[in-house]
Amino acid sequence: MELKTLSVRIVLECTMKSSLLLSLCALVTVSQQSPTRDTCECELSNAQPFPYDKLNTTQKSVADCNNNVSPQKTLDLESLLLGLERRLPQLEEDMSELEQDDDGGVYGVLALHVIENELTEIRLLMERLNVTTATHRQQAQITTQQISAIRAELQQLEAYDTLQVVKRDQTNQRLKRDLDQCRNRQPIAPSTLPPYGACPHGRFQNVSGPRIFTAGEYPGSFKYGAWGQDPKPEKGKEDWYWYVPLTSSNRFAHYVRQYSTLSSLVVGISVPGNVMIHASNPTTNTVQGPNVVMYAGALYYNCYNVDSVCRFNLTSRTVTTLQLPKGTRFNSKSNFCSLDECFPFTDLDLATDESGVWVIYTTNQDHGNLVLSRVEHGPEGLQLGQTWRTSLFKQATTNTFMACGVLYATRSVSKETEEIFYSYDTATGQEKFNVGIFFQKMLPNIYSLNYSPVDQMLHSYADANMVSYKVVFEY
Incomplete structure (x- = not known):
């Protein structure tokens, strides 16, 4: 017989009898054969199974990205910058006091010792800042590559969404966003609660x-x-x-x-x-x-x-x-x-x-x-x-x-x-x-x-x- 499709048809041929005998079913491969009056046909696509292993790998990659890019690392860098911000004006002030000192050199040696300690602290901060900045730059490059790979894998996995669940969810999200924007154009009564602690610096986040x-x-x-x-x-x-x-x-x-x-x-x-x-x-x-x-x-x-x-x-x-x-x-x-x-x-x-x-x-x-x-x-x-x-x-x-x-x-x-x-x-x-x-x-x-x-x-x-x-x- 000449095959015209790659699908497999499971043909269940059932002989109708008047008695309560069990039906005899046979599996055969057919082509363009026209079904008879007593024949029931079901067509199954040769579908590829969902790649759960790829989904698990993608989820693990996302978790790794979240662990690698954390607010704490940003705060570490900010803390170092704040340390320099504090020490540099203090060093400048101490140097100015030393230059204007008119005590006959009584406290000159002591002031120089203080300035030497301040310079040592600034040097150590700069070294830590350079190391931290280099580490963050390298981490940013790695994270960018990981995000690109994750995006490609998600696009491949989306092809298995035969019921259009993801697309419908994306459509719903867009509709929700548009609805929120529409609502925000309407006048809304201001909140009666004052801002958090009325703090001009924003929220308290860390101590360094x-x-x-x-x-x-x-x-x-x-x-x-x-x-x-x-x-x-x-x-x-x-x-x-x-x-x-x-x-x-x-x-x-x-x-x-x-x-x-x-x-x-x-x-x-x-x-x-x-x-x-x-x-x-x-x-x-x-x-x-x-x-x-x-x-x-x-x-x-x-x-x-x-x-x-x-x-x-x-x-x-x-x-x-x-x-x-x-x-x-x-x-x-x-x-x-x-x-x-x-x-x-x-x-x-x-x-x-x-x-x-x-x-x-x-x-x-x-x-x-x-x-x-x-x-x-x-x-x-x-x-x-x-x-x-x-x-x-x-x-x-x-x-x-x-x-x-x-x-x-x-x-x-x-x-x-x-x-x-x-x-x-x-x-x-x-x-x-x-x-x-x-x-x-x-x-x-x-x-x-x-x-x-x-x-x-x-x-x-x-x-x-x-x-x-x-x-x-x-x-």
Whole structure:
């Protein structure tokens, strides 16, 4: 017989009988034979089976691309660039100071040593930046080739879409996009919620560093303390740093030590020196605990032996106080805690950000959960502003800080690692327990932690050492 098609026809010839006998079916190959009245024909195409192995390979290639191109790698490069951005102006400033130095060479050798260290850090950063850039360039080329191969494989696999599922899905996606564009042309009422934390820098994304690690002027002498910059400094004091060591039983302090530059802080040359809060220690106005901040030329801290916030004006040398709500826990009744110990007299935590001063504390009514309040300074003195209540238990955290109106809390993962695990957005009331930002600790315990909006740095005090980290924002 002359075959006219490559198809295989399965012909089931069934002999019709009047009795209940089983049908006898035969498989035969036929050509252009016309079916008889008692013949049933079914035609099967010689279809190629779907290549599942190719689909699995494509899925694995996509997963590899996602792993190779991650936001973390971009942040690593950005962190290095931010490090150079910070160090180059500081080097230029130190060089200018050295050139204008008129002290007869007393501090010349020391200044040269500082500049030498800064140049070494810049050189190491440049080397890391070059290696990282080369690696990213190579990875970009490899990823481009992988994407091209994946696109070709997907186009081949689309040929097996006999039911037009993919094409219909693509059509639906286009229709949905057009519908969204049509809807967006209609007037839509603006959202009543303010932006996330009202932060001009965008979302908090990472912490890089450490950038500064120094024992300062008194290596190993004061285990507890705090340091940082004034977010709203007086004119001429924009580059100044402050330092408050706890001088008695890791509990009290009665003076603020000032440094005119970061270099003088690192090498331990205090100019203009100490500003005394009170001649004796402790007194009613003594600093209690390490959670201290500076804002607009005034020091904010937990007043000695009371549940109040003190504000010490460094210019007028006067102290004003703010009584916290009844039931506020103080005198080591609700401390920050690490994996191994709790930090004494850390009941009240003062914090600063772009908008001002905050106090983080706990009360009996809130069963030890964190409470956050604004600290307002008006004509009548200190006042307690708006208050937010959280569901975070105080002793489950090692520290807190504020950035762009958002409260962040940390916990100790190990002696080497700290995690920013919690956030509370005062603008939206949104509470998160899965922030998941990790950073390296230089020493096991961080006793104070505060954000500086001046240069977007986190200043921490850890076992008599001052450490700073760069906060990486979205923009």
